[in-house]
Amino acid sequence: MRExxxxxxxxxxxxxxxxxxxxxxxxxxxxxxxxxxxxxxYGALDRLVDEGQLVVDREEKVNGRKRRYYRxxxxxxxxxxxxxxxxxxxxxxxxxTIGPLPKAATA
Amino acid sequence: MRExxxxxxxxxxxxxxxxxxxxxxxxxxxxxxxxxxxxxxYGALDRLVDEGQLVVDREEKVNGRKRRYYRxxxxxxxxxxxxxxxxxxxxxxxxxTIGPLPKAATA
DNA sequence: CCACCATAGTACGGTCGCCGATGTATAAGC
DNA sequence: GCTTATACATCGGCGACCGTACTATGGTGG
Numbered sequence: 001m002r003e004x005x006x007x008x009x010x011x012x013x014x015x016x017x018x019x020x021x022x023x024x025x026x027x028x029x030x031x032x033x034x035x036x037x038x039x040x041x042y043g044a045l046d047r048l049v050d051e052g053q054l055v056v057d058r059e060e061k062v063n064g065r066k067r068r069y070y071r072x073x074x075x076x077x078x079x080x081x082x083x084x085x086x087x088x089x090x091x092x093x094x095x096x097t098i099g100p101l102p103k104a105a106t107a
Numbered sequence: 108m109r110e111x112x113x114x115x116x117x118x119x120x121x122x123x124x125x126x127x128x129x130x131x132x133x134x135x136x137x138x139x140x141x142x143x144x145x146x147x148x149y150g151a152l153d154r155l156v157d158e159g160q161l162v163v164d165r166e167e168k169v170n171g172r173k174r175r176y177y178r179x180x181x182x183x184x185x186x187x188x189x190x191x192x193x194x195x196x197x198x199x200x201x202x203x204t205i206g207p208l209p210k211a212a213t214a
Numbered sequence: 215c216c217a218c219c220a221t222a223g224t225a226c227g228g229t230c231g232c233c234g235a236t237g238t239a240t241a242a243g244c
Numbered sequence: 245g246c247t248t249a250t251a252c253a254t255c256g257g258c259g260a261c262c263g264t265a266c267t268a269t270g271g272t273g274g
Contacts (some may be wrong), residue, residue, distance in 0.1 A: 089138060
């Protein structure tokens with residue numbers, strides 16, 4: 001799993017969001033690092049629905065603009081956690097190899 | 108940076124290794140998760156040399172088989188650390204969102 | 215003795231996710 | 245009334261990864 005996909009799934013953990021809101025939340029969660037463009041965002045959402053990691057929760061119409069809300073499935077939650085574990089293992093490998101990392105700038 | 112590339116760089120942190128040895132070390136460091144196939148391995152090594160993250164250290168001939176040793180550059184070390192920091196941030200985002208992860212199986 | 219396997223590297227083609235770009239549509243702001 | 249922000253769709257291209265096949269050598273097993 002790549003980073004954009006990962007943050008999309010994380011963004012949807014708490015509650016269903018529509019596409020544009022997913023992008024905003026992903027940017028927040030990544031401290032501004034992950035800025036999802038339309039191509040990445042909607043492409044990934046479609047793919048994740050196909051894979052059963054997301055489902056379409058509902059569609060609304062707000063001020064003429066339609067909003068499609070996505071909800072994460074159990075499979076999606078599971079994949080997210082598996083990915084996080086993979087990241088942790090990769091991080092531990094770095095710590096064991098190159099030593100402790102510098103402190104992060106306090107968020 | 109993708110995971111295979113990351114573990115290739117980690118594998119070369121301590122000392123120069125030849126291609127095949129890089130693959131073995133990467134598998135070790137990843138607890139067996141990352142098994143580099145020939146296509147991925149040599150493609151990535153060439154690319155990393157092009158990018159200045161690795162240099163060819165020397166070439167030996169052992170039992171008729173040539174071995175090409177790669178050494179990581181400062182740029183490569185820097186990229187590795189930057190990647191590890193990125194991973195940590197992604198992991199922290201998960202912790203903040205879905206809560207603490209289960210304990211890893213003791214290595 | 216011959217097949218197989220591990221080592222070591224080269225080469226090629228395909229796939230998949232990401233990304234930029236473009237287009238549609240509406241409502242708000244200047 | 246033109247631009248900007250919101251919201252989504254689609255298309256094409258690229259790059260990293262990966263499978264596969266090939267060359268080559270030396271050790272192991274049937």
